[in-house]
Amino acid sequence: MSGLIQLQAFVTAHPPHPDNQRPTAVQLARYAELLPAPLLELWREHGLGYYGERRLWLLVPEQWQAVVDQWVSHGEDEVPRIPILMTPFGTLLYYRKLSDEDEDISALNIFDQTIDQLSWDLLECFNEQFTDEDGFDDLVSSADYEHARQTAGVLAAGQVYEPDQLLSAILRRFTRKDAQTLFLEQFEIMQACAAFDFPSPGTLLQALPDGLRTDIQALAARIEGYPQGLYLSAYLCRYHLLMLGADGLCRLLCWTTHPKDMRTESPRLYLGRYRLDQSAEGDALVTLALDKDDDVDREIAADQMFYLSGGEQTMLIRTEDLEDVATALDWNESVEHPAYPLRKVDLAYWIPDDDRERPTPSRARLPVALRQLLRSEPLQVVITQVDTPDDELEEVMVTARVEHNGGRPASMNMPMCSPAGSVKALYGWVWEEGQSSVRLGLSLTSDGETAEARWPQVGDVLVSRKPDS
DSSP: OOOOOTTHHHHHHSOBOTTOBOOOHHHHHHTTTTSOHHHHHHHHHHOBSEETTTTEEEOOHHHHHHHHHHHSOOTTTOOOOEEEEEOTTSOEEEEEEOSSSOEEEEEEETTTTEEEEEESOHHHIIIIITTSHHHHHHHSOHHHHHHHHHHHOOOOTTEEEEEOGGGTTTOOOEEEEEHHHHHHHHHHHHHHHHHOOOOOOEEHHHHSOGGGHHHHHHHHHTOOSSSOEEEEEEETTEEEEEEEOGGGEEEEEEEEEOTTTOOEEEEEEEEEEEEEEEOTTSOEEEEEEEOOOTTSSTTSOTTOEEEEEOSTTOEEEEGGGHHHHHHHHHHHSOOOBTTBSEEEEOTTOEEOOTTSOOOOOOGGGSOHHHHTTSOSSOOEEEEEEEOOOOTTOSEEEEEEEEEEOSSSOOOTTOEEEOOTTOSOOOEEEEEEOOSSEEEEEEEOEETTEEOGGGOOOTTOEEESSOOOO
């Protein structure tokens, strides 16, 4: 019988399955400098394979490395992301050795297309997070696992449970799927959606889910007054329609339209109330109280708060979006932020193509809190250092000194470019924020070709205002 190991608490809570396979000497040597000693010790003593009743799957890294490299961008650090574990629901955990003293473990969810950092310490992650019942249940829900096992059957080797995403807001339904096949299919779906030119579905009435069209039409006919109305967010194939009615009642309808055949899928209707308040600056605030789970349709929370702008282009701006909207306005006088704000519309509103610019309210009609974030002049920076470009010459990182800033600091993902009239055509985004200097990622390509005007040099100027086209 093996003695105690550094990850003994994990082994005690999640006993190894008897058919686990010990790693080869070649595998141990390959990962000796890439993975921490406690994990390699676990491999040697109890093998690669499944652990515990909820089947935590210790992966053979080389079998999953291409998958991680496909899904996860390495950015500029070039630190290998080593796949180490997968949950029965297809969440993949990977490890990074940042230095001799620093490390982290992150979780890739391919259905939500999110990456969450779980821990800065592998020992703590395995021996404490994975042995704490509440914390572990957040990673692998015991209720979902038991439901999946009872309804979809016991997982075979190499399988995970795939959720029915179309019905996820209504019920939890799972099927068993080969994990490698599932990751490939989900990546192809993500690529297809990113490359597809989403057409307009027509008017709002036409875009509504078939079974709810008549009811929404009757409801809309009874909505009148301020701030009552229909407020729409339409982005790619996802729609959110917030209906503010009489007596403080509201409804939130969320649905998806298939981008190719325009068939509506998976409508979710939430009921609740709303109230109209006023901020200290005099801005109108709308606060929701919806009967909904924030794990579903997370874009609008059960207690979501909005700033209400007036005028002909009335809209609801989520409070957390103010800085993003301000950045967009500073850039090109647009208020667009991927899916928001919600615009007040009627059922005859023609939903534009997703790259079509929407009308923007006058600045006088914008909330005071938003106007206070706007710059009187663009942020201006001067490049002080140019890093070595990546091998494919697609982009280069630069450091720049903040030369002029009459407003808030540069924010993450803020677009910046060469000023109007410049012979250069530099374009990129803020990657690291700072009061006196920033780091930016600049594109080196234009229309698929490396353009000389895109090459940055020390002394080049960039601004946070897009030149008029």
